[in-house]
Amino acid sequence: MIRINQIKIDIDKAHNNEEAALTKTILRELRIRPELLFSYNIVKKSIDARKDEVKYVYCIDACVDNEKKVLEKVRNKNISLASKKTYKYQVIGDEHLNNPPIVVGSGPAGLFCTYMLAKEGYKPILIERGSQVEERIEKVSDFWNTGKLDTECNVQFGEGGAGTFSDGKLNTLVKDKLGRQKEILKIFVDHGAPEEIMYVNKPHIGTDKLVNVVKSMRNSILKMGGKVFFNTKLTNFDIQNGKIKAIEINNNEWIPTDVVVLAIGHSARDTFRILKDKEFDLSKKSFAVGVRMEHPQEMISKKMYGEAYAKLPAAPYKVTHQSDNGRAVYSFCMCPGGFVVNASSENNRLVVNGMSNYNRDELNANSAIIVNVTPEDFGSDDVLAGIEFQQELEEAAYREGQGKVPVQLYGDFKDKRKSVSIGSIKPNIKGEYKLANLHNVLPDYVAETIIDGVEAFDKKINGFAREDAVMSGIESRTSSPIRIERDELFESNIKGVYPCGEGAGYAGGITSAAIDGLKVFEAIVGKYSNK
Numbered sequence: 222m223i224r225i226n227q228i229k230i231d232i233d234k235a236h237n238n239e240e241a242a243l244t245k246t247i248l249r250e251l252r253i254r255p256e257l258l259f260s261y262n263i264v265k266k267s268i269d270a271r272k273d274e275v276k277y278v279y280c281i282d283a284c285v286d287n288e289k290k291v292l293e294k295v296r297n298k299n300i301s302l303a304s305k306k307t308y309k310y311q312v313i314g315d316e317h318l319n320n321p322p323i324v325v326g327s328g329p330a331g332l333f334c335t336y337m338l339a340k341e342g343y344k345p346i347l348i349e350r351g352s353q354v355e356e357r358i359e360k361v362s363d364f365w366n367t368g369k370l371d372t373e374c375n376v377q378f379g380e381g382g383a384g385t386f387s388d389g390k391l392n393t394l395v396k397d398k399l400g401r402q403k404e405i406l407k408i409f410v411d412h413g414a415p416e417e418i419m420y421v422n423k424p425h426i427g428t429d430k431l432v433n434v435v436k437s438m439r440n441s442i443l444k445m446g447g448k449v450f451f452n453t454k455l456t457n458f459d460i461q462n463g464k465i466k467a468i469e470i471n472n473n474e475w476i477p478t479d480v481v482v483l484a485i486g487h488s489a490r491d492t493f494r495i496l497k498d499k500e501f502d503l504s505k506k507s508f509a510v511g512v513r514m515e516h517p518q519e520m521i522s523k524k525m526y527g528e529a530y531a532k533l534p535a536a537p538y539k540v541t542h543q544s545d546n547g548r549a550v551y552s553f554c555m556c557p558g559g560f561v562v563n564a565s566s567e568n569n570r571l572v573v574n575g576m577s578n579y580n581r582d583e584l585n586a587n588s589a590i591i592v593n594v595t596p597e598d599f600g601s602d603d604v605l606a607g608i609e610f611q612q613e614l615e616e617a618a619y620r621e622g623q624g625k626v627p628v629q630l631y632g633d634f635k636d637k638r639k640s641v642s643i644g645s646i647k648p649n650i651k652g653e654y655k656l657a658n659l660h661n662v663l664p665d666y667v668a669e670t671i672i673d674g675v676e677a678f679d680k681k682i683n684g685f686a687r688e689d690a691v692m693s694g695i696e697s698r699t700s701s702p703i704r705i706e707r708d709e710l711f712e713s714n715i716k717g718v719y720p721c722g723e724g725a726g727y728a729g730g731i732t733s734a735a736i737d738g739l740k741v742f743e744a745i746v747g748k749y750s751n752k
Contacts (some may be wrong), residue, residue, distance in 0.1 A: 222282045222283065222288075222302070222303035222305070223251065223282070223283050223284075223285055223291060223292065223301070223302060223303060224264070224280065224281070224282050224283075224300070224304075225247065225250055225251070225282075225299060226280050226299040226300075227278065227280075227299045228243070228246050228247070228250065228278070228279040228280070228281055229269065229277070229278050229279075230242045230243065230246065230276060230277045230279065231274070231276055231277075232276060232277055232529060232532055232533065233532070235277045236532065243263075243279065243281065244258070244261075247261055247281060247283050250295070250297070250300065251283065251285060251291050251295060252291075252294055252295060253285060253286075253291060257285055257287075258283060258285055259284040259285060259286070260283075260284045261281050261282060261283040261284065262281070262282050262420075263279060263280075263281060263420040264279075264280040264281060264282050264303075265279065265280040265420050265421075266278070266279050266280075266417075266420050266421050266422065267422035267423075268422070268533060270525055270526045270529070273527065275526055275527065275529040275533070282303045288302065306398075306399075306400040307400055308399065308400035308401055308403065308739075309399070309400070310743045310746065310747075311743075311747060312341055312747075312751070313746075313747055314745070314746055314747055314748040314749040314750050315750050316748055316749045316750065317749075317752075318343070318479050318480065318749045318750065318751070319477070319479055320476075320477045320478045320479055321343065321345055321346050321448075321478070322338055322343055322345045322346070322478065322479070322480035322482065322745060322749075323345070323346045323347075323348065323468060323476065323478045323480065323481050323482070324338070324345055324346070324347045324348070324482040324484060325348055325455050325468075325481060325482065325483055325484060325485055325492075326348075326349065326350075326483070326484035326485045326486055326489070326722070326724070327347055327349040327379075327380050327381060327382060327435075327439075327449070327484075328381065328382020328383065328384060328484060328486050328722060328723070328724075328734060329381075329382060329384055329722065329731045329734040329735040329738065330721045330722025330723065330724075330725075330728060330734040330737050330738040330741075331347060331349075331382070331482065331721065331722065331738065332347075332381070332382075332435065332438055332439075332735075333405060333408070333735040333738035333739055334482050334484060334721060334738035334741050334742045335347040335449075335482075336438055336441065336445075336447075337738075337739060337742040338742055338745065338746075339441075339442045339446055339447035340445055341751060342445075342751045343745075343746070343751045344446045344447060344448070345442075345448070346447070346448045346449075346450065346476070347442065347447060347448065347449045347450070348450045348453040348454075348455065349379065349380055349449070349450070349451050349452075349453060350373050350374075350452070350453065350454040350455070350489075351373055351374040351375070351378035351379030351451065351452070352374045352379050352380065352451050352452060353380045353436070353451045354379065354380040354381055354385065354432050354436050354439075355436070356374070356451075357374055357379035357380055357381075357385070358432060360374045360375065360379075361374075361375060361376055361379075361386065364563070364652070365562070365563060365651045365652040368624060368625075368653065370565060370566075370568060372566060372567060372568060373454065374452075375564075375565065376562060376563075376564035376565070377486065377564060377566040377698070378486075378489075378566060379451075380435055380436070380439065380451065381431060381432070381435035382486050382734075383486060383488065383574070383698070384431070384730075384734075385428065385431050385432060385435060386562060386564070386574070386576050387428065387431075387554070387556075387574065387575070387576055387577075387731070388425050388427065388428075388554065388555075388556040388557075388559060388577040388581075389426035389427050389428060389430070389431045389577070389579075389731065390423070390424075390425045390554070391405075391406065391409070391424040391425060391731055391732045392422075392423045392424060392732065393730055393732040393733045393736070395732070395736055397736065401736045401739045402732060402736060403419075404739070405732060405735045405736065405739070406419050406424070407419065408438070409434055412434045412437035412438050412441065413430065413433050413434045413437050414426050414430060414431075414434050415430070415579070423537060425577070425579070425581075426579065427577055427579030427580070427581070428577065428578055429579055430578075430579045450470075453470050453471060454470060454471055455468055455469070455470060455492060455495075456469045456471060456472045456495070457472075457495065458481075458495070458499050458718075459475065460499060463714070463716055464715065464716040464717050465478060465480070465715055465716065465718050466478075468481060478717075479717050479749070480717050480718075480719070480745060480749065481718045481719065482719045482721050482741055482745075483496075483705060483713075483718060483719065483720045483721060483724075483725055484721040484722045484724065484725070484734075484738065485722075485724045485725070486722070486723065486724040487698060487700060487701035487702070487703070487723055487724040488698060488724075490567075490608050490612075493605060493608060493703055494605065496705065497604060497605060499715070500714075501706075501713055501714065501718075502705070502706035502713060502714040503604045503605075503703055503704065503705055503706065504604065504703070504704045504706060505596040505599065505604055505606060505607055505702065505703065505704075506596075506607065506700075506701060506702055506703060506726050507593060507594065507595045507596065508593075508594060508607065508699050508701065508702050509551075509553065509591035509592055509594060509700070510591060510592060510594055510614060510663070510667060510696060510697045510699070511550070511553075511589055511590050511591035511592050511663070511667060511671055511694075511695075511696050512573075512589070512590055512663070512693060512694045512695065513561045513573050513574075513575060513587050513589055513590075513692065513693045513694070513696055514587065514588060514589075514590045514631070514675075514690055514691070515561065515586065515587045515646060515648060515649065515690065515691040515692075515693075516585065516586050516587075516646065516684065516687070516690055517584065517585060517586070517646060518535050518536075518557060518581075518583070518584060518585055518586040519584075520586075520684050521535075521536055521538055521557070521586045521682065522535055522536040522557075524536075524538075524682050524683065524684070525537075525538060534557070534581065535557035535558035535581040535582070535586070536557060536586075537555050537557050537586075538555060538586075538588070538682060539551075539552055539555065540674075540677075540678040540681060540682065540685075542673070542674040542677040542678065544670045544673045544674065545673070546669070546670060546673075548592050548593055548666065548670045549592070549593045550590065550592050550670045550671060550673065550674030551590075551591065551674070552588040552590060552591075552678075553589040553590075553591050553696075553699055554574070554575050554588065554589050554699075555575070555586070555587075555588035555589075556576060556577040556581075556586065556587050556588065557577060557581045557586050558577055558580070558582050558583045558584075558585075558586065559575055559576055559577030559578075559581060559583055559585070559586070559587055559649075560575070560577070560583060560587070560649050560650065560651050561574075561576075561587050561626070561648070561649065561650045561693050562574050562575070562576045562650070562651040562652065563626050563650070563651060563653075564698065565615075565619075569616060569619050570615035570616050570618075570619050571615055571618040571619040571622060571626065572615050572695060572696070572698055573626055573693050573694060573695065573696055574589075574696070574698070575588065575589065583649055584647075584649065585646065585648075585649045587649070589696040589699065590671055590674060590675065590696075591696055591699055592666075592667045592670045592671060594667070598610065598664075599702075604703070605703070606702075607702025607703060608702055608703065610702070611697045611698070611702060614662060614663070614664075614695050614697050615695060615697055617662045617695070618662045618694050618695040621657045621659070621661045622655045622657055623655055625652070625654050625655040626650055626653065626654040626655070626693050626694075627654070627656075627657035627658075627659060627662060627694055628640065628648055628650070628654045628655065628656055628657060628691060628692065628693045629656065629657055629658060629659045629691075629692050629693075630643070630688060630689050630690065630691060630692070631675065631686060631687065631688060631689070631691075631692055632687075632688030632689065633658070634658075634659055634660070634668075634671075634672070634692055635672055637658070638658065639656065639657060639658040640656040640657070640658070641656060642656070643689070645689055646689050646690065648691045648693065654693065659692060659694045659695075662694050662695050663694065663695065675690075700726075700729050701723060701724050701725070701726045703724075703726060704726030704727075705720035705725040705726060706720070707719070707720045707725070707727075710744055710748070711740065711741050711744040712744075719741045719744065719745065721738060721741045722737050723737075725737075
């Protein structure tokens with residue numbers, strides 16, 4: 222295969238006939254006749270909007286006749302032999318497993334770890350405190366429509382984890398030399414995700430497609446010999462001589478096990494309390510809190526792409542600012558053409574998140590605008606102080622909105638006054654909302670840093686600080702406030718227990734959590750035999 226970088230195609234030509242435009246360009250770049258090009262595949266596709274003329278930029282792998290001769294002829298720094306990266310791992314463990322491994326939590330980390338264990342014949346057991354995705358959709362929709370919360374099955378808990386009700390972004394900053402990320406994307410595609418996620422620059426699946434993907438992965442796990450149990454909550458551990466012997470589920474049944482993967486997600490606060498009581502090594506961790514902010518998607522896309530915006534997908538953005546007070550403020554989990562959602566999981570506490578469907582065709586763009594907080598802000602030396610800090614903010618949000626999502630226009634937020642009417646931007650929120658004053662929810666230092674940041678962002682995206690931009694709160698579940706410590710072999714201080722994923726403090730997003738799931742899988746099969 223020959224790799225060609227920096228192929229640029231006019232967006233109109235790509236829309237009219239992408240295959241013809243690419244083929245013509247490949248033939249020209251390689252200086253070959255059509256019959257010598259056997260096939261090609263897109264490795265990466267992005268949008269270059271830095272100039273007036275917006276183009277798609279491709280990286281292509283082409284299969285041609287006599288590669289060596291072609292390379293000698295073209296002599297182009299953007300053309301070279303392709304190096305194919307294949308995900309490899311070794312199943313070399315020889316320790317005997319008396320019982321199947323148990324994976325706790327069906328978010329991306331737990332789901333991918335279970336999938337790979339099942340593929341290798343370990344017959345894993347996946348337990349999930351929430352419901353399967355079909356039932357979960359109904360419960361979440363009912364909550365948004367009626368306000369009736371199921372504390373065990375909601376936007377945070379249930380099949381697929383919190384990522385199921387999100388934009389489904391799959392880009393990550395994790396450096397991946399072993400091909401894990403490509404393998405994850407391939408597994409997603411094999412289970413119904415759009416094939417384009419294999420090559421677009423900022424891939425996403427969307428909630429409407431994610432629900433079917435996780436269901437399909439569950440069915441594959443079952444076909445490969447694994448077991449999946451829903452409405453099954455981890456409630457205790459049997460630990461003997463520093464090693465796991467069994468777990469308790471639903472306060473009434475014990476399951477013997479040698480291996481437990483803790484992929485619990487960072488909203489499993491009751492489980493963290495059990496871990497503390499059982500003397501797992503835990504540590505406090507910095508995270509970030511703030512608000513969701515909505516702007517017209519057309520405004521964002523026009524700024525990103527100019528007049529070509531109407532021909533292109535809804536544009537994302539990323540903004541960061543270092544405030545004079547020493548704190549960072551930045552966008553997080555940006556959802557083009559999406560919804561803000563009431564993502565609460567506890568009674569009398571309220572938290573918001575963002576969500577998009579695959580088409581990203583809603584009128585508003587939204588993003589979390591968040592400020593870093595550290596253990597010094599938590600007000601306690603207790604290892605669970607970050608959780609208590611979150612809960613206090615979520616209780617304040619619930620009170621301020623009287624059980625509904627508290628909403629405020631940016632102009633009112635800047636002037637510290639309660640909003641009494643909506644401007645030209647209609648809030649696009651799943652769940653009821655109420656006009657409020659978010660200063661009654663946020664710590665002063667967070668509110669002041671957000672204002673400082675939004676004013677700075679307006680210099681990059683004109684209109685970001687518009688008076689009628691919609692803010693809602695509170696965004697407090699950005700990442701785990703706890704880390705479950707693990708050693709270089711991925712085990713906690715309790716042998717046989719493998720902390721994994723975002724809740725354990727080792728990931729931040731769908732892809733990085735899934736990658737961590739693969740790392741833990743590799744650690745298990747490198748130690749234990751499936752015989």
